[in-house]
Amino acid sequence: MKAVSRSRAVARIFAGTLFGVASFAGGAQAQKPGGSITVGLELDIPGFDPLKVGVFDTAAETAAAAIFDTLATLDDKGEVQPKLALSWSHSDDFKTWTFKLRPNVKFQDGTPFNAEAVKANFDRQKDPANKCRCAFYISGIHDVQAPDELTAVFNLNDPAANLPGIITQPSSNFVMQSPTAWKTKGDDYNRNPVGTGPYMLKSWTAGDRMVLEKNPDYWNKGHPYLDRIILKPLPDAQSRFASLQSGEADIVWDDEYDADNIQNAQKNPKMTVHTYVGSGAQVYAFNTKAAPFDDLRVRQALVMAIDRKKMSQALTNGLTRPASNPYGDGSWVKCKDDGALPTDLQKAKALINEYGKPVDFKMIVTATPRGRAVGQVLQQFWKQAGANMELEQVDQATIVPRAFMRQFQLTPWRIIDLADPDPQMYANFHTGSPVALANYSNPELDKLLEHARTTADTAQRIEDYCAISRHINHEAIWFWTFQNTYYAISTARLKGLPKIYGGVIDVSNVWLE
Amino acid sequence: MLGFVARRLFHLVPVLIAVSLLTFLIASLLPGDLAYVILGDQATPEKVEALRHDMGLDQPIWWRYISWLGHVLEGDFGRSFRTGQTVLQAVVERLPVSFELMLLAEIVGLAIGVPVAIACAVRSGSAFDRLMTGSAFGMLSMPAFLSAILLIYLFAVELRWLPATGYVPFAEDPVANLRFFVLPALTLALTEWPGIMRVLRSDMIATLQEDYIALAKAKGLKPSRILFVHALKPSSLTLITITGINIGRLIGGALIVETIFALPGIGRLLLSAIYTRDLIILQGVVLFVAGGFVLMNFVVDLLYAVLDPRIRHGHA
Numbered sequence: 001m002k003a004v005s006r007s008r009a010v011a012r013i014f015a016g017t018l019f020g021v022a023s024f025a026g027g028a029q030a031q032k033p034g035g036s037i038t039v040g041l042e043l044d045i046p047g048f049d050p051l052k053v054g055v056f057d058t059a060a061e062t063a064a065a066a067i068f069d070t071l072a073t074l075d076d077k078g079e080v081q082p083k084l085a086l087s088w089s090h091s092d093d094f095k096t097w098t099f100k101l102r103p104n105v106k107f108q109d110g111t112p113f114n115a116e117a118v119k120a121n122f123d124r125q126k127d128p129a130n131k132c133r134c135a136f137y138i139s140g141i142h143d144v145q146a147p148d149e150l151t152a153v154f155n156l157n158d159p160a161a162n163l164p165g166i167i168t169q170p171s172s173n174f175v176m177q178s179p180t181a182w183k184t185k186g187d188d189y190n191r192n193p194v195g196t197g198p199y200m201l202k203s204w205t206a207g208d209r210m211v212l213e214k215n216p217d218y219w220n221k222g223h224p225y226l227d228r229i230i231l232k233p234l235p236d237a238q239s240r241f242a243s244l245q246s247g248e249a250d251i252v253w254d255d256e257y258d259a260d261n262i263q264n265a266q267k268n269p270k271m272t273v274h275t276y277v278g279s280g281a282q283v284y285a286f287n288t289k290a291a292p293f294d295d296l297r298v299r300q301a302l303v304m305a306i307d308r309k310k311m312s313q314a315l316t317n318g319l320t321r322p323a324s325n326p327y328g329d330g331s332w333v334k335c336k337d338d339g340a341l342p343t344d345l346q347k348a349k350a351l352i353n354e355y356g357k358p359v360d361f362k363m364i365v366t367a368t369p370r371g372r373a374v375g376q377v378l379q380q381f382w383k384q385a386g387a388n389m390e391l392e393q394v395d396q397a398t399i400v401p402r403a404f405m406r407q408f409q410l411t412p413w414r415i416i417d418l419a420d421p422d423p424q425m426y427a428n429f430h431t432g433s434p435v436a437l438a439n440y441s442n443p444e445l446d447k448l449l450e451h452a453r454t455t456a457d458t459a460q461r462i463e464d465y466c467a468i469s470r471h472i473n474h475e476a477i478w479f480w481t482f483q484n485t486y487y488a489i490s491t492a493r494l495k496g497l498p499k500i501y502g503g504v505i506d507v508s509n510v511w512l513e
Numbered sequence: 514m515l516g517f518v519a520r521r522l523f524h525l526v527p528v529l530i531a532v533s534l535l536t537f538l539i540a541s542l543l544p545g546d547l548a549y550v551i552l553g554d555q556a557t558p559e560k561v562e563a564l565r566h567d568m569g570l571d572q573p574i575w576w577r578y579i580s581w582l583g584h585v586l587e588g589d590f591g592r593s594f595r596t597g598q599t600v601l602q603a604v605v606e607r608l609p610v611s612f613e614l615m616l617l618a619e620i621v622g623l624a625i626g627v628p629v630a631i632a633c634a635v636r637s638g639s640a641f642d643r644l645m646t647g648s649a650f651g652m653l654s655m656p657a658f659l660s661a662i663l664l665i666y667l668f669a670v671e672l673r674w675l676p677a678t679g680y681v682p683f684a685e686d687p688v689a690n691l692r693f694f695v696l697p698a699l700t701l702a703l704t705e706w707p708g709i710m711r712v713l714r715s716d717m718i719a720t721l722q723e724d725y726i727a728l729a730k731a732k733g734l735k736p737s738r739i740l741f742v743h744a745l746k747p748s749s750l751t752l753i754t755i756t757g758i759n760i761g762r763l764i765g766g767a768l769i770v771e772t773i774f775a776l777p778g779i780g781r782l783l784l785s786a787i788y789t790r791d792l793i794i795l796q797g798v799v800l801f802v803a804g805g806f807v808l809m810n811f812v813v814d815l816l817y818a819v820l821d822p823r824i825r826h827g828h829a
Contacts (some may be wrong), residue, residue, distance in 0.1 A: 043785075044781070044785050046595045046596045046789070052596065053595060096819065131564075143689045190597045191596065191597075205606075205682075205777060206607070206777060206782075207778075207782065208679075208775075208776075209680075232678075232775060233775065234678050235772045235775065236773040236775070237770050238662050238665070238773070239661070239662070239678050242665045242678070243669075243676075243677045243679070243775075245669075248676050248679055249676055251679075396788075397550045397790050400547075400549060401549040403556070404549075415651070
């Protein structure tokens, strides 16, 4: 489905009604129906009710991509394609978006999917009485209206030039859940999700396995191919890979810190390594209101002292790709000049000398082997430049409040892989945003961010975002180390896996050869 | 005997209260306010305040403890704020897995430890004794996460005799269930048997020097009868203590082993509760585990009394 282009999808509607043709998703390989696979995920899935779990992690999104559908989806070129919505249009100011919905779609419990259902999904998340943690991510959506059965109108608080792209993520915000199911099941709905998706939940043993069975009434006829998908949390990286080797799993989640296994798998003809370099990056924010980072020279010096290639080699056998801007190779924002500061130890030393005072500071890292390793590598770079960094190990849950209250000098953060840079760039850098961590305010930067979100022309938006990158890189208020790269390793028999957008292994349309 | 049991049971009450207090304190004093954890990246001060109020986190800690304890005494251990599951549901779902793992690990540990200990005690100082004591020491120093991965590579990846990860309930398929448990139980047993072996060996050596053993030998009793009937029982008091304490250690080991082998047991539940700051689940599970541990020690006390009449009558 993900590979179907828009014109082909439209063609399918006509052809489907005229000839009853089963499948159009072409390509060189012949899809084989039947069979089952086991997916090894990193985490236990807590559930699917946004009111309970707030936001889905990547493991939950992997399951959600099979159980639910979104209104739109991304193809492998990164372009937005129809899914539960057939087409969309926007007002001139990008503050109203109208979606025409796919007719004759039913939730797995028989509830019809229509504009009322779309509205109900958003109303429930936004209802202040529900206090849903998920509401934060759709604060830009004022309300959703259902003027007729198959028309859903999104009224936005802020303009969004790329709303259809933003809602492609199978997150707790954008998957369509059955209103009947959450109303009738109450507390139990969280672990008994009902969607319109290609697979239905058959059974779920907490901490062990979730069994999904093919939805026989799936609206996209001829799909899915597999009869059954089993999702298992395999938290330990070594034993997860061993499970793939021994055949207990057919595809497993992985990341670059497991470089040895990924590189072994790349040499193994029986395995396929699926890689996707997404948008976003692993990032760090300086608190520009706290000394010594209130001085531009110090910030620039520290950024210039980082040799990202060496760092990648030391941490991940060279697997991670250095990042010079917050967008990454996976983004449609490509800059001729992103303004990245060069790696230049001599210049860094000179800047610190010029500053004249000792540069001593603390950096927050997560109290995990990875967090420590990253911190220690940076510590070495900075020591060479003449700055003393002390690692402050805190637990993941502590980083967020510390960041919010600006109780840090230097903190790690993350820009995740999303279809559009606007939500995160605006939140991270616009004056007054709670996550504008650098405590930095600049009218010119604000203007660029505002312009980029209200412009439809992609070329113009690219220009804006590149100017934003140049500004941030020059001011060195945040810096980026590595791009977001996502990995999955599967048996070579598994075919048809789409790009791992946002780290989500979407197995809803794969088949076994 | 009944009086003894009643006395011991009565002593359990303060222990359990202390355990519950400690559990509550540790969970409450973990860094990272629960309200921040739940709110995540939208923890504005106003929202945090409102949520803290809703959850009663703005109450003084002693008051929260008392009201939590009150609910626990009524049998209400609370609900996970992440999954909506009650603590009781979560524990009942996971308990059989951990229980089976511990039972099998203990059986395998005893099956290796006891015979080796006896063999070593009989030939104490021999080459065999030195070899086994040495390797026991080596095994004791080998962490479970290392032996687990080595066992997986050998038996699951290379030889393909056993599955690397996974679980099937015993009721569904007993054979498959046991196949899944072989490697995890063996991993835990590898850290268990050295302790069992060393304790039993030294007790046995001491017992074998007692006069009544010499007498038994002089009477011409069969050596096997002397060993297993006359020497083993009096030597096993410390062994029972160790086995009881081991249950507690095994719960600790289960955290790692269940994670590596992807067994859906109490250890995994506890670990994910810690990571996600699911304090309600965390408090509940720790209370269950600690309660189980206390009960286990109670059983050990009773077993002492059965084995040694002096304890039963309060003269020990």
